[in-house]
Amino acid sequence: MIAELGQFALILAFAVALAQSVLTFIGLRTADPAIHGFARAGSIAQFVLMLTAFACLTVLFAVSDFSVLVVAENSHTDKPFLYKLTGVWGNHEGSMLLWGLILTAYTAALALSAKPVEARLVSLTFAVQSLVTAAFTAFLLFTSNPFARLWPSPMNGQDLNPLLQDPGLASHPPMLYAGYVGFSITFSFAVAALIEGRVDARWARIVRPWALAAWSFLTVGIALGAAWAYYELGWGGWWAWDPVENASLMPWLAGTAFIHSLRVMEKRDTLKAWTILLALMTFSLSLAGTFLVRSGVLTSVHAFAVDPERGVFILGILIAVIGGSLALYGLRASHLKPTGVFSEVSRESTLLINNLFIGAACALVFFGTFYPLFITTVSDETITVGAPFFNATFNPMMGVLFILVPVSGMLAWKRGKLKPVLRKLMPALVAALAAGVLALWIADRTRIAGALGTALAMWVGIGVLIDIAQRLKLGDIPLKASLSRAMNLPLGIWGMAVAHFGLAITVFAITGVSAWKQETSAFLMPGQSLQIAGYTVELDDVRRFDGANYVAEEGRFAISRGQRDLGELVAERRFYPVRQMSTTESAIRTRGTGDLYISFGEPSRERGWPVHVYIYPFAMWLWIGSAILTLGGVLSIADRGRRSLTARKTADTTDAAREVTS
Amino acid sequence: MNRLFLFLPLALFAVMAAYFALGLRENPGEIPSQLIDRELPAFDLPPIQGHVTGLASADLAGEVSLLNVFGSWCPPCAIEHPMLMQISRSGVVPIYGIDWKDPPGAGTRWLERNGNPYVRIGNDAEGRVAIDLGITGAPETFIIDRAGRVRYRHVGVITEEVWDRTLLPLVEHLQAEDMP
Numbered sequence: 001m002i003a004e005l006g007q008f009a010l011i012l013a014f015a016v017a018l019a020q021s022v023l024t025f026i027g028l029r030t031a032d033p034a035i036h037g038f039a040r041a042g043s044i045a046q047f048v049l050m051l052t053a054f055a056c057l058t059v060l061f062a063v064s065d066f067s068v069l070v071v072a073e074n075s076h077t078d079k080p081f082l083y084k085l086t087g088v089w090g091n092h093e094g095s096m097l098l099w100g101l102i103l104t105a106y107t108a109a110l111a112l113s114a115k116p117v118e119a120r121l122v123s124l125t126f127a128v129q130s131l132v133t134a135a136f137t138a139f140l141l142f143t144s145n146p147f148a149r150l151w152p153s154p155m156n157g158q159d160l161n162p163l164l165q166d167p168g169l170a171s172h173p174p175m176l177y178a179g180y181v182g183f184s185i186t187f188s189f190a191v192a193a194l195i196e197g198r199v200d201a202r203w204a205r206i207v208r209p210w211a212l213a214a215w216s217f218l219t220v221g222i223a224l225g226a227a228w229a230y231y232e233l234g235w236g237g238w239w240a241w242d243p244v245e246n247a248s249l250m251p252w253l254a255g256t257a258f259i260h261s262l263r264v265m266e267k268r269d270t271l272k273a274w275t276i277l278l279a280l281m282t283f284s285l286s287l288a289g290t291f292l293v294r295s296g297v298l299t300s301v302h303a304f305a306v307d308p309e310r311g312v313f314i315l316g317i318l319i320a321v322i323g324g325s326l327a328l329y330g331l332r333a334s335h336l337k338p339t340g341v342f343s344e345v346s347r348e349s350t351l352l353i354n355n356l357f358i359g360a361a362c363a364l365v366f367f368g369t370f371y372p373l374f375i376t377t378v379s380d381e382t383i384t385v386g387a388p389f390f391n392a393t394f395n396p397m398m399g400v401l402f403i404l405v406p407v408s409g410m411l412a413w414k415r416g417k418l419k420p421v422l423r424k425l426m427p428a429l430v431a432a433l434a435a436g437v438l439a440l441w442i443a444d445r446t447r448i449a450g451a452l453g454t455a456l457a458m459w460v461g462i463g464v465l466i467d468i469a470q471r472l473k474l475g476d477i478p479l480k481a482s483l484s485r486a487m488n489l490p491l492g493i494w495g496m497a498v499a500h501f502g503l504a505i506t507v508f509a510i511t512g513v514s515a516w517k518q519e520t521s522a523f524l525m526p527g528q529s530l531q532i533a534g535y536t537v538e539l540d541d542v543r544r545f546d547g548a549n550y551v552a553e554e555g556r557f558a559i560s561r562g563q564r565d566l567g568e569l570v571a572e573r574r575f576y577p578v579r580q581m582s583t584t585e586s587a588i589r590t591r592g593t594g595d596l597y598i599s600f601g602e603p604s605r606e607r608g609w610p611v612h613v614y615i616y617p618f619a620m621w622l623w624i625g626s627a628i629l630t631l632g633g634v635l636s637i638a639d640r641g642r643r644s645l646t647a648r649k650t651a652d653t654t655d656a657a658r659e660v661t662s
Numbered sequence: 663m664n665r666l667f668l669f670l671p672l673a674l675f676a677v678m679a680a681y682f683a684l685g686l687r688e689n690p691g692e693i694p695s696q697l698i699d700r701e702l703p704a705f706d707l708p709p710i711q712g713h714v715t716g717l718a719s720a721d722l723a724g725e726v727s728l729l730n731v732f733g734s735w736c737p738p739c740a741i742e743h744p745m746l747m748q749i750s751r752s753g754v755v756p757i758y759g760i761d762w763k764d765p766p767g768a769g770t771r772w773l774e775r776n777g778n779p780y781v782r783i784g785n786d787a788e789g790r791v792a793i794d795l796g797i798t799g800a801p802e803t804f805i806i807d808r809a810g811r812v813r814y815r816h817v818g819v820i821t822e823e824v825w826d827r828t829l830l831p832l833v834e835h836l837q838a839e840d841m842p
Contacts, residue, residue, distance in 0.1 A: 277671060284675075319679050323672065330669035374681055523775060581821070582741070602744045604777065610740065 003068050006056025007147040010097075013049035013104070014137035016042055017130045024127035028120065036119050039126035040111040046133055047108035050101045054088075057097060057146050061088050067153035070094060070146050076159035076578055078549040086170035087160045093146035095173055099290065100136050102174070102181040107133065110185060110210075118206065124192035125185070132184055135317050143310045159549065159578035168228035176221030176248060180286035182214025183255060187283035187325070190276045194328045197335035199276060204266035207279070209637045211262060212495075215255045216633035222248050223626035230619070231586065238513070238622065241390045246369040247289030253362040254282040257355045259633075263492075264348045267413055270340035271352065273333040278355070280329060284322040285362075291318060346416045350408035357401040364393055395449075402456045402507065405500055406463020410470065424470060425463055432459035453511025461504030468497050492639035499632020506625030512594070512618030519615070525608035533615045535596060536560045540568070542609060550574040555600050555609065557587060571598050595619040702729075702810055703794040707760065707784025711767040717758055717784030723810035726836045728757045728803055728829075730780070731792060733764050734772035736800040742819040743776050749825065750779035755833050759783040762792050762800055805829065807836050 020042035027035030057070075061084050066072040074091040075084055089095040107129045114122050140146065189207045193199040225248065230238040239245060258278040264271045291314040342349055368385045406428060410421045436455030440448075469475070471489060472482040522530045529538035540556040552574040559566040571587035582602075589596040594617035601610040706718040722729060730746060732739040750757055759780035761769035764787065773780075786792055795804070805814040814832055816824065 273668070281671075315679065315682055318682070322675055323679065326672040326675050327669075330665075330672050333668045334665050370678075370681075601740055607775070610775070 002056050002059050003065070003147040003149065006053045006060075007145070009049045009052040009056065010137060010141060010147070013046050013053065013100075014134060014141060016046050016049065017104075017133040017137060020046070021127045021130035021134060024123055024130070028123060028127075036123045039123050039130075040114075042130065043104070043107040043111040043126055046130070047101075047104040050097075050104045050137075053146075054097055054101045057094060058085060058088050061085060061094075064157065066155070066157050067149055067151065068146075069148045069150040072150050072154050072157045074160050075157040076549060077156055078578075079159060079165070080548050082167075082170065083160055083165045086164075089173050090160045090164045090169075093140070093144045093148075095177075096136075096140055096144050097146050098174065099177050099181060100133065100140060102177050103129075103133055103136060103184055106181060106185050106210075118202070121189070121192050121196060121203070121206075124195055125188040128188035128191045129184060132188070132321060135320060139310075139313055139317060143313045159576065162550070162574065162576040162581045162583045165576075165583075166228060166232045168224055168231060172221060172224040172228055175217055175224055177290075179214050179216075179218025179221045179255075180248075180251060180290055182210060182217055183251060183279075183283040183286050185210040186214065186258070186279045190279035191325050191328060193276060193336075194325075194332040197332055199265075199272050199336050201266050201269050204262050204275070208259070208262050208266065211255065211259050211279075212633050212637045215252070215259055216630050216637070218248070218252050218255060219626060219630045219633060222252060223623065223630075226626075227623060231588070232583065238619075241368070241387045243369050246365050247285075250362055250365050250369075251282050251285040251289055253358050253365065254278060254285050257358040257362070258282050259636075260351050260358075261355050264351050268340035268348050270338035270342065270348065271355075272336040272338050273329075274355070276333065276336065277329060280322075280325045284318075284325070285366075287318060287321060343415050345411065345418050347408060347411045347413045350404055350411055353404060354401060354408065357397060357404075361394055361397050361401075364397065365390070368393075399452065399456055402460050402503075405460050405503070406467060409464065409467045409496060409500065424466060428459050428462035428466055431462045432456070434458075447515045450511055450515030453507060453515060457504045457508035457511065460507065461501060464497050464500045464504065490639050492636050495632045495634075495636030495639065497632070498635055499629050502625050502628030502630070502632055504625075505621050505628060509618045509621035509625050513616050513622065516617045517614060519612065521610060521612040523604065523607040523609065524611045528608065530611065530613060532613050534561055535566075535613075535615075537596075537598065537611070537613050539609065539611060542603075547574060549578065550576045555587075555598075555611075557598055557611075559589065559596065569596070569598055571600055573600060573602075590620050592620060593617065700812060702804075702806060702812055703791070705784070705791040705794065707786055707791060710761050710764075710769045710783050710785040712770045713783060715782050717760065717782045719810065721782055722758060722806045724808060726755055726808055726833055727781075727806050728755055728833075729760065729806055730757055731760045731762050731786075731795070731797050731800050731802045732769075733762045733800045734768040735764065736762075738819045739801045740776070742801050743779075745820050745822065745825060746779040747777050749820075754830070755837075756781045760786050760791060760795075762786050762797065763789045803829070805832055805836065807839070 020039060024035055024039050027038070060068050060071050061075055062081075064071065064075055064077050064084070066075075070091050070093045074094075075087050079087070083090075087094075089098040107126065110122070110125070110129070186207050189203070189210070193203055225245065226238040229240070258275065258281075261271050261275045261278055265275045340348070342352075368389055371385050406425055407418075407421055410424065411418070432455040435458040436451040439454040440451040471493065472485045474482050477485075518533050520530060520532045522528075524530065524539040526539050526541045529536050531537075536559070538558045538560075540558050542553055542555045544551065544553055546552070552572050555571045555573075557569045557571065559569055566589070569587035569589055572585035573582060574585065575582045584599045584601075586597055586599040588598075594615055597614040597616055597619075599612050601612070603609045702719050702722060704719045706720075707716045709716040728749070732742075746757060749755065757779050759782070761783055764772075764785075766787070769783070769785070773783075784791070789797075795802075799817070801819060803816045803820060804812050805816075807813045813836060814829070816829060820829065
């Protein structure tokens with residue numbers, strides 16, 4: 001009964017989305033004011049219907065209704081209740097339903113928040129958004145129905161993949177999807193602007209909060225994914241350049257370029273066609289990222305089960321959405337005329353360089369991810385492109401880009417002067433060089449990459465601090481006056497500074513974790529110990545115990561450094577009988593200077609347990625850095641720009657008048 | 663701006679979409695192995711440090727066997743290892759190993775620590791043979807029939823389930839097959 005209710009809600013959502021989209025497109029031709037009201041009401045109705053469907057699936061999982069196929073395949077009565085709920089999106093159908101729910105949630109949020117300006121543009125945006133929703137719900141209904149029944153229904157389910165039974169993973173997909181799908185709003189706005197054939201600073205101001213919100217969610221989502229890999233997969237890696245990881249990195253890169261070029265468009269009324277293209281690309285990459293890994297085109301450790309029929313449908317959606325929008329771009333982008341002029345030395349030109357670098361880096365990741373596929377389709381060979389390729393190409397490119405970060409923030413718009421900026425940044429340069437040399441000296445003389453990373457992080461970090469100090473005239477005027485300047489500084493500036501500072505910390509952490517990590521492994525019997533980086537790790541004892549839906553071995557390790565006792569760490573190895581899979585719960589001692597990371601494996605009778613111990617310097621700062629990065633995005637959302645949207649109305653009517661006459 | 667230039671993104675996407683369409687035609691779910699039912703590519707690998715015999719493709723003919731690609735650097739291989747030990751102890755089928763991209767001596771030490779399930783091991787330090795075999799990542803296992811043809815490819819860890827449900831039945835079937 002509940003399954004049928006959910007199914008019915010899903011069908012209705014599809015119908016409403018389709019009707020709303022078609023009617024809006026027709027209605028706009030007749031310029032009927034009722035259309036705008038309908039678009040809003042319809043958007044909220046879509047959301048309520050999707051929420052109903054999602055709630056139904058959640059209830060089915062909560063009560064373990066194994067007559068529903070996805071529940072039987074992904075749940076089990078013994079599973080902890082939390083994972084019964086998160087199991088809703090731990091499978092293909094459920095995760096796609098979540099995707100659809102978030103899509104309509106964004107549409108509804110736009111409906112509730114849109115101010116009565118640019119009514120035509122907003123109505124068109126709703127129409128495009130609904131079209132995407134319609135395509136999406138059709139995909140759910142026809143190829144991935146989460147409410148399909150199973151008969152005869154089994155006594156018990158097959159349990160959720162144990163690797164997914166982790167709090168990190170429970171929150172990772174919703175965040176990631178909130179990021180991916182958030183870019184649907186900016187996409188729809190871009191398509192609407194192309195249809196209208198007009199885009200300006202005001203468009204940029206309406207779109208910017210949405211772009212920043214999506215970007216912030218995506219940043220959190222990627223960071224949570226990395227944290228999940230670090231804590232749950234048991235080998236301490238946090239990024240492996242796996243296709244699915246790349247699929248989330250590409251829209252993040254495109255989105256990063258997009259929020260920067262949006263700023264240029266807002267301030268200088270230029271880079272219009274390029275910004276619109278970035279808006280289209282960002283969502284296209286999000287779509288491609290979500291779907292290609294599910295269609296069987298790309299194989300990956302993260303992929304859910306694949307099905308050829310789905311693949312064809314997915315490709316159809318991709319061609320319609322991406323191909324359709326790019327065709328529109330080809331037809332209409334020439335209408336988007338820039339008014340601002342570019343001089344070589346200005347903030348906007350550094351942001352353009354930023355865009356080119358990020359664009360190239362994104363193309364590189366794209367190429368690396370899909371190249372193996374191309375090779376298999378055109379020849380008999382199978383090849384893989386792995387971490388060495390990306391490390392050798394992506395990292396240097398990003399490194400060069402980071403050199404620009406503090407310079408760009410301090411250059412003036414329109415016409416800047418490079419020399420004074422460089423003079424002001426002198427302390428950052430000195431600090432960076434000193435840090436690099438110090439890193440080479442203290443940490444490891446053979447790892448040039450470590451020194452370069454440290455120097456870059458220092459350059460960006462100190463550069464940002466100098467920028468803020470300059471803006472506050474810190475030291476030049478009384479402290480109180482500086483404070484009041486700080487209060488009056490636009491949130492967008494604070495957002496930029498905070499995000500770039502977070503970036504510096506993240507770069508530093510990445511450097512530490514990858515350049516200076518240490519590892520060792522040995523077979524240990526209780527009482528035996530191993531040494532790493534001055535630490536002594538002694539295996540105290542191993543005992544077995546039963547968990548809710550698993551049996552586990554718990555290894556207790558005594559940690560000491562020299563004579564000092566640093567306490568005990570407990571690692572686990574779990575075996576999930578229903579899925580016949582083992583997972584590791586690593587023991588991690590986190591300090592500001594680095595993590596001590598222990599995991600252990602299947603014992604051998606004569607020699608004891610294989611114990612792997614890693615030292616990950618500054619690993620904690622990965623998470624702190626990405627949190628600060630996200631905070632920067634969130635702060636910028638709150639910046640509404642100097643002039644309010646309505647205040648510009650008069651300027652706009654003159655704009656419109658000019659357009660009519662020209 | 664040249665108007666045709668604006669269609670460039672669309673043109674690029676069209677090329678991509680065509681590739682995706684082609685990619686879909688490949689059997690999804692399995693990584694296609696061009697080697698299935700074909701002769702194993704010829705190779706002759708030197709032994710790993712401390713061993714006397716290496717591994718040549720000719721060694722695998724005459725008997726149904728498993729060819730397992732591993733590396734001491736690969737965490738899933740360590741997970742798979744006990745299963746290989748169990749298979750080797752059961753004596754159902756001989757396992758041959760290719761030590762992929764290991765620094766000199768690393769594979770030997772790893773096998774000393776974890777036990778050696780392999781009849782013979784070839785040292786593919788540069789990964790040349792792995793490229794011929796189309797390896798996407800370690801571990802990977804091929805089932806080779808008596809005639810020396812590749813009959814099945816398993817990507818990833820051999821779990822007990824994979825062994826019992828897929829590999830073992832296939833091995834038994836091939837062993838029962840008459841010589842072609």
